[in-house]
Amino acid sequence: MIGIIRYGAGNIFSLTAALERLGIPYGMINSEADFEQYDRYIIPGVGHAGAAMKKLEQTGLVPTIKALNKPTLGICVGMQLLTSYSEEGNSNLLNLFPIKTLRFKDSNLYKVPHTGWNQVFPQKENPLFENIPSGSHFYFVHSYFIEYDEAYTLSSANYNNKFSASIWRDNFYGVQFHPEKSGTYGETLLTNFYKL
Amino acid sequence: MLAKRIIPCLDVKDGRTVKGVNFVDLRDAGDPVELAWNYSRQGADELVFLDITATVERRKTMVELVKSVARQINIPFTIGGGINEIADADALLNAGADKISINSAAVRNPALIDELAKTFGVQFVVIAVDTRSIGDKNIVHLNGGRLPTERETLEWIMEAESRGAGEILLTSMDHDGTKNGFDNGLLKIINDAVHIPVIASGGAGAVQHFVDVFEKTNVDAALAASVFHYGEILIPDLKEILKSNNIEVRI
Numbered sequence: 001m002i003g004i005i006r007y008g009a010g011n012i013f014s015l016t017a018a019l020e021r022l023g024i025p026y027g028m029i030n031s032e033a034d035f036e037q038y039d040r041y042i043i044p045g046v047g048h049a050g051a052a053m054k055k056l057e058q059t060g061l062v063p064t065i066k067a068l069n070k071p072t073l074g075i076c077v078g079m080q081l082l083t084s085y086s087e088e089g090n091s092n093l094l095n096l097f098p099i100k101t102l103r104f105k106d107s108n109l110y111k112v113p114h115t116g117w118n119q120v121f122p123q124k125e126n127p128l129f130e131n132i133p134s135g136s137h138f139y140f141v142h143s144y145f146i147e148y149d150e151a152y153t154l155s156s157a158n159y160n161n162k163f164s165a166s167i168w169r170d171n172f173y174g175v176q177f178h179p180e181k182s183g184t185y186g187e188t189l190l191t192n193f194y195k196l
Numbered sequence: 197m198l199a200k201r202i203i204p205c206l207d208v209k210d211g212r213t214v215k216g217v218n219f220v221d222l223r224d225a226g227d228p229v230e231l232a233w234n235y236s237r238q239g240a241d242e243l244v245f246l247d248i249t250a251t252v253e254r255r256k257t258m259v260e261l262v263k264s265v266a267r268q269i270n271i272p273f274t275i276g277g278g279i280n281e282i283a284d285a286d287a288l289l290n291a292g293a294d295k296i297s298i299n300s301a302a303v304r305n306p307a308l309i310d311e312l313a314k315t316f317g318v319q320f321v322v323i324a325v326d327t328r329s330i331g332d333k334n335i336v337h338l339n340g341g342r343l344p345t346e347r348e349t350l351e352w353i354m355e356a357e358s359r360g361a362g363e364i365l366l367t368s369m370d371h372d373g374t375k376n377g378f379d380n381g382l383l384k385i386i387n388d389a390v391h392i393p394v395i396a397s398g399g400a401g402a403v404q405h406f407v408d409v410f411e412k413t414n415v416d417a418a419l420a421a422s423v424f425h426y427g428e429i430l431i432p433d434l435k436e437i438l439k440s441n442n443i444e445v446r447i
Contacts, residue, residue: 011289013290013291013292014294017267017268018270021268021270112392115393116416116417117241119199141294158197181270181272182271
């Protein structure tokens with residue numbers, strides 16, 4: 001069963017709706033004691049990474065999150081929180097991945113936010129992308145991206161520059177796109193996470 | 197590469213679609229959720245719901261609609277129509293809307309854009325602009341194109357971007373309903389002037405019009421209603437032709 005970590009950053013209606021459609025059981029984590037009821041976790045998040053980190057710190061759950069050893073998936077800003085730093089609000093983050101979250105340079109050709117369906121290319125073998133062809137489209141909406149890194153990038157995408165569409169380190173995963181809004185491949189990814 | 201988006205638009209009143217819909221195999225052509233589900237299966241990249249409910253129950257019916265859509269549809273969607281204040285937007289966000297579209301309320305009170313962007317993030321805020329040419333100027337219109345304002349279209353869109361609009365939905369009232377193609381001249385001017393995504397609307401009548409709008413203006417998305425609702429253009433066919441013209445689409 002998936003525990004969704006609640007810390008007040010954004011609405012999760014679409015995520016829980018997707019889990020319900022897929023028949024994936026889930027519950028909410030509001031305190032440290034809630035963690036042990038679940039065998040995997042999702043850190044959601046939309047909005048401002050710096051503000052999200054402040055809210056997460058206020059919950060007191062940061063040390064527990066950093067020590068998790070079960071599969072944990074950050075989505076969008078929830079993924080960015082796993083990195084060391086974001087240019088958004090010049091913020092220090094969880095540092096579970098020693099890589100940075102940077103802002104896209106906007107131009108007439110590369111508009112920001114990066115909005116819409118872009119292709120995702122797995123860089124490593126991992127069950128999270130099982131039954132998802134390389135180059136499948138996922139739905140993105142973000143102004144900040146996680147830099148591409150040989151060690152931690154699980155799948156990449158291109159928008160002005162190559163960046164991390166997803167990252168992976170031990171039990172920690174992050175996806176920049178919104179699997180709950182990414183059609184059938186997004187649903188496949190959520191199901192894959194549930195089976196990890 | 198980032199794909200160009202194809203967006204069907206559904207007009208909704210009191211929780212029911214109002215424009216004629218001529219799909220085969222629909223149990224209930226007036227059910228926006230069933231229609232939306234069909235479009236998502238066909239390969240629509242996103243949906244726009246325009247709520248024209250005029251009763252005092254409006255917010256409640258919009259929230260119900262958004263919840264039903266978010267429960268059943270696995271692609272993003274925008275809801276517009278009568279959103280006047282932060283509380284409207286907040287209720288729709290919590291019901292699962294990905295974006296809200298603001299039109300008249302933003303023209304009457306431009307600071308609303310700043311407030312929405314600050315509260316919810318720019319990615320949540322679509323500014324819809326209805327434009328019509330008067331003389332040699334493009335002028336922003338309200339009330340479905342009936343009421344001209346003092347604002348020039350390009351100047352208003354640039355202001356909306358600087359205040360925190362995350363996307364522009366531009367409808368040419370001169371082209372809307374004509375089925376003669378999008379207003380590529382104006383769309384190119386607008387698209388070249390802003391650094392946020394632009395959705396073209398008004399005038400789609402044939403597949404070639406979609407090819408033209410992407411090739412001539414490089415907008416990010418194209419929106420249409422009746423050609424999709426009446427089955428005159430099927431989204432899978434449209435996307436195949438766009439692809440054969442080397443326009444990046446999600447298939």
